[in-house]
Amino acid sequence: MVGGDVIQADRPYIQQAFSKAPEIRIEQLAFGYTEPLLFEDFAFTIAAGQCTCLLGPSGCGKSTLLRIIAGSLTRGVSGRIQFAGHNRVRGRIAWMAQKDLLLPWLTVLDNVLLGARLRCTTGPDLRQRALELLESVGLGDHSQAFPASLSGGMRQRTALLRTLMEERPVILMDEPFSALDALTRLKLQNLAARLVKGSTVLLVTHDPWEALRLGHRIFIMKERPVRLSRVFIPPGTPPRPPDLEMITPMYAQLLAQLVEKGN
Amino acid sequence: MHLPRVGIIAIGLILLWQVVVWITQVPPYILPAPQSVILALLGHVPELFYHAGITLFEIVAGLAIGTLFGAGSALLMMISRGIKHWLMPVLVISQAIPVFALAPLLVLWFGYGMASKIAMAVLIIFFPVTAAFYDGLRRTEPQLVELAQVMDAQPYAILLQIRMPAALPALASGLRVATAVAPIGAVVGEWVGSSAGLGFYMLHANARMQIDMMFAALALLTVMALILYFIIDAGLRRLVFWQSE
Numbered sequence: 344m345v346g347g348d349v350i351q352a353d354r355p356y357i358q359q360a361f362s363k364a365p366e367i368r369i370e371q372l373a374f375g376y377t378e379p380l381l382f383e384d385f386a387f388t389i390a391a392g393q394c395t396c397l398l399g400p401s402g403c404g405k406s407t408l409l410r411i412i413a414g415s416l417t418r419g420v421s422g423r424i425q426f427a428g429h430n431r432v433r434g435r436i437a438w439m440a441q442k443d444l445l446l447p448w449l450t451v452l453d454n455v456l457l458g459a460r461l462r463c464t465t466g467p468d469l470r471q472r473a474l475e476l477l478e479s480v481g482l483g484d485h486s487q488a489f490p491a492s493l494s495g496g497m498r499q500r501t502a503l504l505r506t507l508m509e510e511r512p513v514i515l516m517d518e519p520f521s522a523l524d525a526l527t528r529l530k531l532q533n534l535a536a537r538l539v540k541g542s543t544v545l546l547v548t549h550d551p552w553e554a555l556r557l558g559h560r561i562f563i564m565k566e567r568p569v570r571l572s573r574v575f576i577p578p579g580t581p582p583r584p585p586d587l588e589m590i591t592p593m594y595a596q597l598l599a600q601l602v603e604k605g606n
Numbered sequence: 607m608h609l610p611r612v613g614i615i616a617i618g619l620i621l622l623w624q625v626v627v628w629i630t631q632v633p634p635y636i637l638p639a640p641q642s643v644i645l646a647l648l649g650h651v652p653e654l655f656y657h658a659g660i661t662l663f664e665i666v667a668g669l670a671i672g673t674l675f676g677a678g679s680a681l682l683m684m685i686s687r688g689i690k691h692w693l694m695p696v697l698v699i700s701q702a703i704p705v706f707a708l709a710p711l712l713v714l715w716f717g718y719g720m721a722s723k724i725a726m727a728v729l730i731i732f733f734p735v736t737a738a739f740y741d742g743l744r745r746t747e748p749q750l751v752e753l754a755q756v757m758d759a760q761p762y763a764i765l766l767q768i769r770m771p772a773a774l775p776a777l778a779s780g781l782r783v784a785t786a787v788a789p790i791g792a793v794v795g796e797w798v799g800s801s802a803g804l805g806f807y808m809l810h811a812n813a814r815m816q817i818d819m820m821f822a823a824l825a826l827l828t829v830m831a832l833i834l835y836f837i838i839d840a841g842l843r844r845l846v847f848w849q850s851e
Contacts, residue, residue, distance in 0.1 A: 415752040438756040444749055447848035448771045461759035461767055491848055509757065 364512040364543045365427030365435070366391040367412065372422035374411060375568075381407060382422075383568035391427070394536070394544040394581055396554035397571075398597060399564030405547035408569070409515045412545065413438055426513065437509035441518040443502040445490040452477065452486040455504045469508075476504050480534060496527035500534065507538055514539050516546040520553065529585065532556050536582035551597040555590045557581045563600050572600060612832070638818040647822040654807070658826050661804040664720050664792040665834065668727020669784060675728065676735025676784075677777065683736075684743045684765065697736060705729050706794055713799035723795035723803065730791035731784035738780025742773025775849045778842040785838045789831045804830075 367389040375381040381404045389395045399405050410416040412424060413436050426435055437458075445454045455473045459465045477486050480500050490498055499520065506514060519535070520528045536557050548554055554561045555577050563572035575597065578589045620640050626632075627639045634642060647654065679697070683690035709726055716722035746769045754764045796805025804827045811819035 410752070413752075413756050415755060433758055436756055438753055440749055440753070442749060444747070444753050446750070446768070446771070448774075448846075457754075458757040458759075461754055461757050461763045463763070489848060 363427075364392040364541060367513065367543060367545070368423075368425045369412070370423045370425075372411070372420070372424070374407070374416075374420045374422075376419065379567050381567060381569060382411075385422070385569055387562075387571060389543060389545050390560060391543050392541055393559035394539065394546060394557055396558030396561045397545065397547040397564050398549065398551060398554045398561060398601065399547070399566070400549055400601065403564050403566040404569045405549075405564060406517050409438075409517050409545065409547060412436070413515055435511055436513045436515060437506045437511040439502060439506040439514065439516045439519045441521055443490075443498040445498055445501055445505075447490050450487050450489060451482060451493070451501050454490065454501055455508055457505055458509045473504070473508055476507065477501075480504065494527075495523055496531060499523060499527075499531055503531070503535055503538065512542060514542045514544045516544065518548050519546070521548065521550065528553075533582045551594055551601065552585065554597070555594055556583050556585065561597065563597065609836075635815055635817050638821055642818045643821040643825060646816075646818040647825065650819065650822065654804075654823060654826055657802055657804050657807040657823070658830055660720065660802045661723075661789070661792055661796065661827065662830055662834070664723040664795070664803065665727060665788045665831075667720070667724045668791060669731060669781075669788050669838075671724065672728040672731035672784060672788070673735050673781060676732050676780070677739050679732075679736045680739035680743060680773075681765075681770075683740055684769065697733060700729070701733050705791070709794055709798040712795065718799050718801055722798075723792045723800065726795035727788045727791035731788050734783040734787070735777070735780045738783070739773055739777040742776025743769050745776070746772040775846045778846050778849075781842060782835075782839060785835050786831075789827065789834075793827065 369385065369387045369389075372382045372385040372387075373380055375383070397405050397408070407416065411420050414433075445451075446457065449457070452470070452473055453460065455477065456465055456469060459469050474483070474486060477483050480503075482497060482500060482504075485493065485497065490501070493501065499522075503519070506516075516535075520531050523531060532553065546554070546557060558575075558577065558581065561575040561577065563575075564570075565572070575593060577583065577593055579587060583590055623637075624640050627637060630637075638646075679693060683693055705726070708729065709722075712722040712725045712729075716725050743765075750768050750772065751764055754768050759767070792803070793805035793808075796803040797809055800806045804823045808820050808823045811817070811823065
């Protein structure tokens with residue numbers, strides 16, 4: 344179940360984190376400011392070492408769920424979230440948002456090292472790793488550039504590397520590619536699928552194609568209170584090529600469900 | 607820097623001034639012609655520059671101390687909600703009192719020397735700097751702060767590495783306002799009570815009906831304030847290089 348054995352040879356340092364990729368179990372989650380509550384008695388298990396996609400329209404509570412799992416949103420939240428049987432969230436999660444959130448006053452390299460900089464743990468070997476990662480995604484020549492000089496795709500690649508540099512077993516992704524053009528999105532999806540393989544990934548998106556390309560398991564979210572559809576398990580392994588015929592029927596199913604839930 | 611444009615505007619204004627003097631034939635003790643002001647300026651260079659140096663020192667010292675106090679207060683208010691609740695009313699009250707009305711008091715407390723003028727400049731720039739920086743600190747993109755929290759950053763690291771740099775553009779706006787108003791504080795302080803500085807020199811010249819000298823001091827003050835503004839503006843642009851025009 345745990346995908347710790349599928350490690351890219353070029354990232355041996357993430358091995359330890361991946362081998363511990365935990366299952367995330369959410370039970371009796373309740374949250375909301377007004378009745379009906381957004382989450383009420385919500386239960387969900389996120390499979391270890393796999394990419395789980397949550398599909399739903401904007402404003403259905405996808406991002407809120409991510410923030411609750413990450414511990415960014417705690418006020419008014421009740422319930423239990425466990426990482427492989429532990430409550431401790433600290434040090435386990437990396438986060439990637441729709442906005443790249445690059446700090447404009449830091450170089451690309453320093454942005455990739457942001458977590459270590461914030462924890463005052465940067466060192467020559469970490470810098471070396473960051474440079475190698477940048478090199479591997481074609482940003483080697485831009486390590487000393489500032490984000491303002493990068494294209495949208497390059498910025499999001501930098502944000503992806505910043506997420507990976509955290510070496511966390513759980514990666515939460517909040518529509519990370521939705522602001523990109525179609526071609527750049529396709530390339531980045533491939534890159535992300537390759538780089539996060541083995542981690543427990545929860546990716547929320549409103550794009551069924553993205554879910555079908557990247558997800559091991561896909562759920563559709565219905566709001567107020569949030570409920571999940573049955574699980575969709577696309578054939579093959581991510582990243583699935585966009586022209587894979589087998590996923591076309593599932594695309595139609597997902598779309599039909601989304602339209603139905605949207606009404 | 608728009609120096610050529612500033613030069614053209616300055617020359618245009620001087621020409622307009624000359625035309626007004628020609629047309630109205632106004633007596634020189636009301637409005638001296640530009641050339642007599644330039645002659646007065648050239649004839650008293652050492653004297654004028656001595657006084658200009660003193661005023662410049664008061665302005666720069668006022669700016670430095672005011673910025674330090676203002677930025678420090680903003681940081682304190684950001685760090686502690688308790689401090690914010692007590693400091694905010696003090697700030698608002700300090701703005702309700704006209705600073706110029708305090709000038710005689712400041713001269714009484716800090717004497718005729720530079721200290722009272724520096725205090726005046728500090729008082730006048732303290733609020734714009736504090737308000738701008740605090741606003742910048744507070745309005746840091748919440749997602750950036752959340753990202754840092756997920757990265758297990760300590761609150762001080764978030765303040766130092768995220769909020770403070772993110773608030774620099776706002777602080778820069780506050781500093782630009784401060785640079786523009788600091789000379790007012792210094793000169794008003796000199797008017798109330800002093801023995802040196804361009805404000806003192808202007809009053810002195812006025813009392814002796816040396817209106818051309820008064821205008822010369824005023825012109826020097828203007829040029830000095832403009833140069834200071836351009837230097838600080840250029841420095842700030844370098845500091846917040848990521849902020850687009």
